[in-house]
Amino acid sequence: MKKKKFYKDAGQSYYSKDPVRAKKHLGQHFLKDEQIAQKIADTLSLENYTKVLEIGPGTGVLTKYLLAKELDLYAMDLDTESIDYLRNSFLLEHPSLKSPLNVFEIVEADFLKYDLSKIFGDEPFAITGNFPYNISTQIVFKALEWRDQIPEFTGMFQKEVAQRICEKEGSKAYGILSVLAQTFYEAEYLFTVPPTVFSPPPKVESGVLRLKRKEGFVLGCDEKLYFRLVKTAFGQRRKTIRNSLKPFNLSEELRETELFNLRPEQLSVEDFIKLCIRVEQDLS
Template structure:
């Protein structure tokens, strides 16, 4: 069967370097003995190194040409090729509800969305590895004070330990992307509860970083309202990139308390 033609609208850049593919596959060994789900296998350059690991492997692929290629060239995957949009899947239906490792050479155009979905299923995904744009990997791994520290950094680091493993250059892909790539690994930390309202936590992180040049006093107005007394606190002189995950949790609890104490229009 002829090779699959990369499709720009799917963000496909097929890895050609087998040594790098082996190195990416080996990142899943940090979580041994549990099944593996690979997103976007394409022509199976990574899959071929995952299958020998002696544990269940499923792949999810949206591109019909890639699905046909996998069926023809990977008989070991029979019954485990899912032709579907990963972002629309119910991951609890996989592996009979067992935890699994998520990995892949992720499509660049949806990598952030993939990791937001990972967070929705964090209790099922103790480890997530794979290759993404270098810029996105740096953002996920960044700490407070960094220009790249942002929404993904805080939301992921609240639940996962992040390792930036290595950089991958453009020339090992077909077609070569216009940016460098990087391989990362995210492993669940010991956190079982943030100790705050998680929905409000997400809202505060997203609201403040969407106006990252403003101080918290100004960026948090959509949540607290204009000139709320809490904003007089010195903390609100800071910008969001100056706050650690723990700081955001503390801020969430203070905002939650302030909102609970603020009378509604009917009460007023």
């Protein structure tokens, strides 16, 4: 009989038949540092929501600290081995969890393809996690699609991605993700995490951020046009807005306005909104 491996975890002990193997094709790097896990769990304000979706729980180090809070937690992972580990070896009756528990469900699914209304209906929920590097930007784009139900989004990314999301105009790192995320959310870079606290350690540093939805925000222009405009502008970021937006066939009068002399990284979120309003008027 194979000997069980014994783990010591945050003052509690538990057994596991097999540790979860980190899979390169899934971009897995399992967090091992308890203090950092606690800090990430504490990034959630739990203001005006009680439901939380954790993406990529892996071995459950962050999950445990989330479950110690008064919330309903849904842990979603595509990795069958991680799902089995969480269900059979770790969290279902973990002695460090706050009791009585509200709701805890483990969901085996691909977040990028999953219909979140199956879990949350039309109720608000937050997203957090130690996100796989290879799909982290796609996670943000999907969260933006569900922004009406997501008042808060926190979690760990590759450092440069986290910084890019929070970057302001005037920087080379400022781009599509920066503008779209900051259009609807207040973005804050919280802290940096070294590679040494992961197994296996990544080759880069990680960064934790928080996105908090703007209260009462109204875009003021067509959403699809806005997304298209931002993506088109940064598609040729070295060119001025006048040149990058040529596919829109805008009037010469509009193309001669001041904003069209700038490159996309020089435009603030407010500038892009103004630009979209002017473009929408021009096209109507």
